[in-house]
Amino acid sequence: MEQARQIYQQILQTAQGGDPCTIEWQSGVSCFSGITNVELTLLQNGTKATTSYQSPNTAVAKLEFNPTIVRFNDPQVGVKTEQKVTVKAMNSDFTVTNITSNNGAFEITPKNFVLNSGQSRELTVSYTPADSGYNYCKFEIENNQCPTKYYASGGWKGKKPTIRTLKLIHPNGGEVFVAGSDTVITWEGVSPDEKVKLEYRTDDNQPWITITDTAKGLSHRFKVPKVASKKYLARVTAAAKTSSYCENPDVEICGKIWMGCNLDVDHYRNGDPIRHAQTAEEWQDANNKKEGAWCYYNNSDSLGAIYGKLYNWYALNDPRGLAPEGWHIPTDSEWVELENCLGGH
Known part of the structure; x- marks a missing residue:
């Protein structure tokens, strides 16, 4: 009935002399590339239409870092080490008001600045290790446009972290999934480019089944197995880091x-x-x-x-x-x- 009503209203509009028209609009700042859904309403009679469009990567506003991740390899314990990184404002003006770190051993300066679209500037990332173990840091860049994160890590290759930071974010218990459906496994506590191993099992007494041992990017699409169970478990494990002096894991x-x-x-x-x-x-x-x-x-x-x-x-x-x-x-x-x-x- 609804579809018939819309067709009738369109015929009525044409009969009343309405000419076809082109509607244009300008969207605000887009922070992510992807599909944007749009609903249009004709005010005279309430007729609605829907459409969608793909935001091009070239139009997405972001702060672009080079290098994409900073690493402090084999640092001297107790000694502050610095590296320079470059940040560039893409497709919009950015006002950065603060940069916070989830690990006190890492610091970034300056913490506030303004960049017009296309401008770049140099930042200093420092690391003062308390030991030789692996350390991870996530910087949150507070700004007026798009949520932004930047990552740093440090330590001796092959040394385990003193404080474990890797944890599974989703699923984390209590979710209900339809067998055969798609979901996304997410985790945090390592840099996005570091590989992790993802596993699941259908019950406490069942063996762990490997999904992949090369997942990275802090998320991985997963198809739920067609096995009914109320005790599905998932886990994420950091990939074995090779020794400082060879490709074998310690x-x-x-x-x-x-x-x-x-x-x-x-x-x-x-x-x-x-x-x-x-x-x-x-x-x-x-x-x-x-x-x-x-x-x-x-x-x-x-x-x-x-x-x-x-x-x-x-x-x-x-x-x-x-x-x-x-x-x-x-x-x-x-x-x-x-x-x-x-x-x-």
Whole structure:
């Protein structure tokens, strides 16, 4: 009946001499690209029409950062480190009134400024680590146009965070989903470009099923399985970070974290070089002089690529430090502890 009434009103309007017209409008600032739905109403008779349009990416207002995420890799504990980033106003004028951080170890300055459309300026992001563990920060940029976030992270590769920040946002319990329908899994606590593993299970006693182990962007579209259950569970896990000196993940054995590869450094922790003994005679000479030295197994570069470097006693005990920041050479008691934990063989 409603459709018939609208057709009648359109016929009546035409009969009364109304000419077709073109309606144009100008939308306000658009902060997101996507479909915008529009409803038009003819005031004379209440006739309604609907349409939609796609906001082009070139018209979306935003603050664009370069780099898109800032990282502080292998920082010195307790020492403030700074990096420069550039922010540019796109397709609108922006007045930034404040920038807040969810992690006190990170700071960004200045915290208020004005940018006309197309203008850019430099900001300073700083990080003062309390330890070598992974740290994450989300900056909230308060402004007059579009909600904006910027992300930073820091720490030694392979080191676990002291404070865990990764958590699942949706679903988080209590939702009802239709089997076979689509939903979106969201999370926070890591930078958007960091990969996470997503899993679900249909009951407490069922095994976890991997959805993907390469999800990123803080959200992932998921089709609800066609298995009826009132105990669906989902979880998100950070991807294993590789060691500082190789592509292998560090490993936890008997409650301790061990580097994922053999040590392969040619400098002490303070930057001083370690002598490279390339022959048996040079190795003996270093020992005679009580001088730290390293070599490859059988003095073979190809074997060094597999096993890393071998160090003499004096390199191990040099006060300048052989192991990188955040690591140490295992003590005799730690070797015994590991041996006993693994069965004493």
